Every structure is written in C-alpha cells, then in structure tokens.
Amino acid sequence: MALSRPRPNMGSRQSLVRKSLLTIAMATGAAVVLAGCAPGSTATAPSANPEDISTELTTEDVELTIADETGFPVTQKLADEFTKQHPNITFKINLDTFANLAANAPKLMASDDAPDLIRLPTIGDTVKDGLIANLDPYYDAYGWDTWAASQLAPLRVDENGVRGSGSLYQVGLGYSITGIFMNNKLAEQAGIDAPPETLGELEEDFAKAKAAGLLPLMAGDKDGVVNFAIQAAMNQFADKSEFASWIFTEEGATYNTPGNVQGAEMIREWADAGYFPSDINTIDYATFVSRFQGGEGVFTFNGNWAAADTQAKMGDDVSFFLVPPVEADGGHVAMGAANSFSVPAKSAHINEIMYFLNWIHTDDAARQIVVDVTGAAPGGDPAQALPEVEPGSLIEDALEMSATVGAEDGQLDFMSNATAGIYAGSIIPESQLLVTGKITGKEFVEAVQKFYEQELAG
Amino acid sequence: MTTSNRSASSLVDASASALRATATDDSSAVARPSRRGAGGSKAWWAARRGWLFVIPALVAYIMFVVYPLFLGVQYSFYKWNGVGPAEFIGVANYLRVFTDPDLLASIGNAFILIAFFTIIPVSSGLMLATLIRSIKPGPFSSASQAILFLPQIIPLAAAGIAWSWMYAQTGAVNQILTLFGLGGITRPWLGDFQTALPAVGLIGSWVLTGLCTVLFLTGISKIDSALFEAARLDGAGWFREFISVTVPGVRQEIAVLTTITIIAALSSFDIIYTTTLGGPGRSTLVPGISIYRIGFTQSDVGLASAFGIVLMILVLACVLPIQRLSRERD
C-alpha cells in the first residue's frame, strides 16, 4: 500500500516525525520548568492555637459539622441529645468508612470545607502541618485537670511530634477497652467452665475446643482485625513502656523487642494448631462479629463497642473479660484508646464544639448515652458518678474492665495507630501471612519495624 | 476512568482510520484556498473555523488531563505530604519505584492480570462471536448478546461485591464444585495466597468477555461472506474456517481489544478495591491500589505521582507495539 503512494507520503511522514519530536521536546521542557517550581505552600504552618476562648455557649443558631466513621451511631445520639438540651445548636454528621476517612482526613481538614470535629484515629503529620487545634486553652478553661491524666496522655503531642506528652490535640467520645468474648454455651460443650485466668489456661481452652470439634477462635484478617489478638498476645510479654514509646513514635523506639517477637510467635503457634478459621483472610470485621454472634467460635477478641450488640444477639450466653496475663496474679494489660476526635484548626466554631466535647464528658445524660451505646468508659472526672448499667450485663463488665486496667495502669494504645500508613501498608498484609503460617513471628516483627522506619524517615 | 468499560467497535475504525490519516495527506496541514471565493479572508476564516470547533474539546482535555499529567510529573520530583512545604529530591522517587520489592511485585501482579483480562476475554470473545454468528439471527442471538454484555453494565465495584460473595468458603463457587464431586478443592478462594490473584483475574475475565464478544460480532459481520462460503466449499471444518477466514478478518478488532484490555489490566483498581484490597499479604496488590494507598493513606504524594507516571509509561510501552503491528499489516 505504501509503495503505491506518491512521494508526498514520505514527506508527510517526515514532517509527522518532526512534529512529534517537537512536541516531545516542548513537553519535556515544560515538565522541567514545572519541576522547578515546588508544589504546595512554602508558607509556615498557620497557627493552630485558637484565640478568643469562651466557655459560654453562644445563643446564635449554629450548625456543627462532624466527620465520623460508619458503624458508630453514638455520635448521632449524642448530637441529638445535645440539640434537645440546646436547640440552637444543630449537627450535620457525615459518615464514611474507616479506610476512606483515614485517606481523606488530612486533605479534608486543609480544605475550606473542614468540619468542626473529625474522627482521627492516627495523628500522623496533622499537628506538624498545623491542621488541628491545640486544645490546651480549653483544658485550662474547663478545668480538665481533674480528669484521669493517663486517659488523656495518648492524645497529647509534644514539639517533636512524639505522642504521650505535650499539648492536648484530641479528645475521646468514650474510652474503649478490649478483651475476649466467650460463647458460654459452646464453652460448656468443650468442657470449659470458667473464663481462663492465665494465658496458658487460654491456650488449653483453645485445645479443648478444637478437640470437641468446635472452632476455638473466631477472627478475621481481611481488614486487619485479627490484630486485636496479635497485639493482645504481645501485650502480655512486652515491656509496656517500651511498646508505648514505639506507638508514640519516640526517638529510638523499636518494635523488634523480645516481648513482641514472643507474642507474634504465639500467634503463629495458634495458626499452626488450627485455632483460626480456615478462611480467615476473607473475613472482615463485620463478618467475624456476625459469625461469632451466630454461634461460630468459642472465643473472639474484640472491644467494648461490640458489647451492646452482642448482648442483644446472644443474651446471657456470652461473657466478656480481660485478656489473661501470663502469671495468675500479674497485672492486666489491654489495648484501649479514646474514640479520638480532633478539632480542625480551620473550624469556625471551635468554642461551640469544645462546649459540646466538655458536655459529653460531664453531662449525665451524655455519659449515659456513651455507656449504653458503646459500653465505653465515659472519661471525664473519675469522681463523677458513673452512669447506670444493667447488672450482669456485658456493659457492666466492660466498665469494670476499664476500671481494673486503669487501676493497674495497664492501658496501651492500638499499635495500628502508630503512624498513618503502617496499618494498611504493613501490619495488615504481614499479619495475613502470619495467621496462615507463612511467616514466623520474628519475620512479622521485623517487616513491620522496617516499614515504620521507612515511613518515619520519609 | 475505568478503561475496561471502553466498548468501542467504532474505535476500531476510529483508530484505524486515524492512524491511516496520519500517514496520508487526507486531513492536510496545508490550508488550501477556498475554491469558492475571493480567497483571502474567506480562506483564512475557513481554516480557522475548524479550530474553533475543536477548541472546546481541546480546552477540556488540556485542563483536566494534560495539565494534571504535567502536575503529576512535577510532584514526582518532590517529597511532599500534600499539605505542608515540598522538598525537591530529584529522581529519588523513581529509584524507589524500581527498587522497592513490594512496588515491583505489584507491577508483576498487574502483568499476570493481563492473562485474565486480555488473553481469556479476547480468545473467548472471538469464539463466542463465531458461535453466535453461526446461529440464525433472532431472539436467541440478540438475547445472548445482551446477556453477555451485562457484566459491562454493572459497576466494577458491584461486580467485586457479587464475586467476593461467590468466592467465600460458603459461597456459590464451592457449592457448585461440591455438586460436581470436586468438594476436595474447595477453599476461600480470595483468602488463599495461591488462588487470590487468579480468582480476581477471573472476575475481570467475566467483565470483559462480553465486550470482546460484541465487538468481534460487529467485526465478523464486516468480513465478506463469500470468503466463508469459499472456505466451506473447499471442505474446511469450523476450525480451519476460524483460522483462515475469521481471525485474519478481525485483526483490527483484536488489536484494539488487546489494547483496551491491557490498559484495564495494568490500571486495575475497582475490582481489587472491593474484593481483596491487595491481600492476602500482597498477593493481589496492583499498582492502582498501591498508588492510592501511598498517595492518600501514607500521604507520600511524590512517590505516588512517580509511580503513576511509571505506570503510564508501562502502559504506553505495552500498547504502542500493538498499534505498530496492526498498522504494518494494514
């Protein structure tokens, strides 16, 4: 075909080549020029210190926007109660999945559409970038020094970006506690008559369940939730303050400690012994909860937030207790964290939202809602009366567990909150390998530490 | 944009004639004087009018495709978390893309997906189209076409949800296997390290086969029926006919579909996001998911942009040779 064309064909092909080269040259030139200009702002981060503090609630009509996680109705209930008590304040609550929230949060706060309150499980760079408000002035104004300091400690960040101390940047809508739920009926079948008191007894119970043909441990790892169990195991062997300093990204802290390795190895043993469901990596949070509630699995690791729903589905056939320590009289260590929220620095209604947050911790109706809906400890002043709970209920257990751990100072934050990317980028994929026996506990710990270092350096 | 949705039978002709046009003088660069009139200003206007018609599309394209592309190139040379100040680091991000085993593994996974997104749909599509053609046109053949095309109508995210459910331990796939006495190999397909990627790939095959079938149908209908008759009269069976008449006749369509499906495989996101999120482990991690995670969860905008640009180059590297090949045979 080409041969039968007259010469102009060759010419136009040449000019085509010339034109393409020209385009490429221009494009490269433009790219180089653009590369010379830096994106983003070179201005210093805006001050995140609120001015004009007031503890009086405005009488004007205000609509407060809250960005929250799906599956946690407590925020809406609190908002409704607050509007009942203060009709001039209304709320708009935007719900998004945990994953989407984590991905969008920094940019949402930096935008002009920043909400007045945002669920923020991991602080990441938000303090450094001046995205969230410093709450110290309100701490002083409202007199929060009567509150349990240890509950607020993980919500503080110092000038170096290390958590655990410094200015207050977050508040919790309830303070959670994790433990083990046990299906009493199935336990009886397996010959287990009481919750285990030591870790060794727990392992024996797993073996009994397996021998009785039951699934010992209902867990899922499609979205990483088996890490409730993994960290629970590590908690019992690791040095608590070393672990905490790693979670708080203190200088020189490492994940690769003998205690953590021992905990991870134990999980590997459980995997090899067949204590986990065979399809664990296809089970996400919602699925493992509903399967346990449906009667599959003798034990499951979860937190107080599941207590109300589990009680509704299983009635008296379920118990909730703290993860047993290694020794019978050893102190309990459990993950627990504030259901943490931050106030974006760009919010136009900081005074109002802080009033709301203080109200949640101090108003009796609010505290009752927190306990009833989530089973979490309401926080606030320990001297203030605790809300009423139904005797013998899982929620009563949850509150007791919180109190015990508080008294024994055994509270640890979730390891997945250490950095913004470590959960999705490392802990989840590596745990999926661990619980199916593909890597050893040591390899798990090393991989996570490597990612941690890379992310903090970057 | 989910390129796997590009149902483009005329795209075959579009790109074929477009490529032909670039090699000939049909849409000439030279503005010839208008035959009608006084030459001069009318001619000038005639030539420029064409540009006026093109400008809206051009502006939209440049503003929302070309400009962001350049921005992406710009970001790729910086270390930036999207909010604070940026730090120029040259090609460090690109080096990271080529040396990080996890990122390389995701590229490898994307290439493996080509077997499922391209090879299976294109070959099955061709055979199904031949089958449908061999049936008299009527309600059965139109119904077949409509049904086969259904997976293209469904949002990929919904397809992911439907299939996750089917692949579960207690799902339909295992049910059917047990029915056929293959109960021994049942497993949670998306949770098993060996089978997760092929399982996800098969979802892509399901989605794309219909597209290929419909396009091949239109392609086959273009083939002169005399060729088919000649083959049959020569004593050829269906296979011979297939190889010597059908396949050569749809060369253009094969090229276009291969291009589209390879792009879909390399830039896949929706299906994996709603089924495995890259797991278990990293066995189904693909560049699309990785870029999203790096850019949004880890807030490493520079690295994510660099990876995006690398992905684009990979796509071009795979697609250009195909266009070349189809052009030469022309």
Next chain:
Amino acid sequence: MIVNRSEAIIGRIVLVLVLILTLIPLANMASAALQPAGENPVGLTWPSDPQWGNFVEAFQTGHVVELMTSSAFIVLGVVPISLLFGTLAGYALGNLRVPGARFLLIFFLVGLTIPFEALMIPLYYEMQGFGLLNTQWAVILPLIGLYMPFSVVWMRAHFVNMPRELSEAARVDGATTLQEFRRIQIPLAVPPLSALAILLFLWTWNQFLLPVVLISDPLKRTVAGSLTYFQGQYSTSIPLLNAGALIIIAPAIIVFLIFQRQFIKALLQGAVKG
C-alpha cells in the same frame, strides 16, 4: 455462514453454558438479597421465605434517593457537554480542514492510554485550587476532560466517512458551516451519537474511584462510588448489602435493556461504514 448440523448443536450448547456462567453472579446476588437480613446467607439457594422487604430497607437506609439524585446530577452535567464538545471536535477533525489535524488527533489518541492513577492525585489538588472539592463539579469537570479523547475519536470516525460533497452542496447553497453542521450533519450522526451517549452515561453512572477521591461526602458521590459506604453502614448484614447493590445496578440495566437494540444497531452501523 454455513455450518453443519453437529457444529450448530455443539455451538448452542457451549453458548448456553457460557450464558449461565455469565448470569450466576447476578443470580447469587439476588438470592443473597432475599435472605433474612439478620443472618449470614449461605451460597446460592432460592430462599424459602423471600425477604422482599430487604430491598425496601436497603432503599431507605442506604440513602438511595440522595445517591441517585447525585448521580443523575453528575450525568446531566457530564454527558450533554461531552457529546457537544466531542461532536464539534470530531466534525472538525473529520470533515473540516484544520491545520495540524494530524497532530491534534495523535494528541487526543495518546490520552486514551493514560491510566487514571497517574492523574488522580494532581486532579485532587487542581480541584482544590478551583475550590470545587466535595462538590459534584469536582467529578463533572474532570470527567468531561477524560471523555474527550474517546468522544472525539469516535465521532471523527463517523464524520470522516461523510462525503465531502454533502457539505460542499450545503455551502454552495449559502449555508454557514455552523448551519450545515446543525441541519445536515447532526441528524445524520444520530446513531453514533446515541451510542456515545449511552456509553458515557454508563461510564459516568459506574464511576468509582474519581468520586471516592474527590468528594468526601459519600452522599454526593455516584451510586457506584458509594458502594463502600454501604459496606460500613451495614456492619452485620450481607443480605442488605446485596439488596443495596442490586438496587444500584438496576437503573443501568434498565437503560441498557431499553436501548440495547439502538446500541447494537449503532455499533453495527459504525462498523459497516468503516
């Protein structure tokens, strides 16, 4: 096409098998959607007590009305403008004399191969710069741009086959280019235009990643972009999730079934012309 008996029979059998395979996932969703909402459904069964109420519940608690309204708004913003721009440009590149047409065509063609992942992060910042984040316009404008390569090339393919004599005749009669375009070319371009309209509608309705990245309020995304929103919302109900997903798919399937005749016809027409 000549086929012998046995080929025809085997052919039909294979075809029917493939059709069944194609429909199984949809049937599965339907069966899961009809099972009692509180429990975990098991596999593919026709439930003994179909829970049609699940659809109602999914419709209400899934904010389906808001989502569909939002999707419809986005579709109305994207499709007409994309059709217009694409047709204008396609006409110009295919029928008018445009200096640099070859270059422009290649310019657009290259756009077809750009994976969205290379653009999603810069698009975020660009939309932020325009102050459009978290509005539907953040999705509408980029989609128009993203659809340009395909639309232009597709419409050009049609116009290139329009004989020049047609336009010459109109011009001789004194019509301006614009008039000729409106009165003559557009009516002739209805088949490929309608095919393009359907395609753009489907692609917009099913857009997933763009809305998730650019719109933080799940209620302002497209229906597909909000499927993950369903996944968190129904924390313990697989049947409701499937019911919700089926509701979302329904409009697209309905549109397709209504227009599939037109659609296939347009595809065939486009092909035969080539």
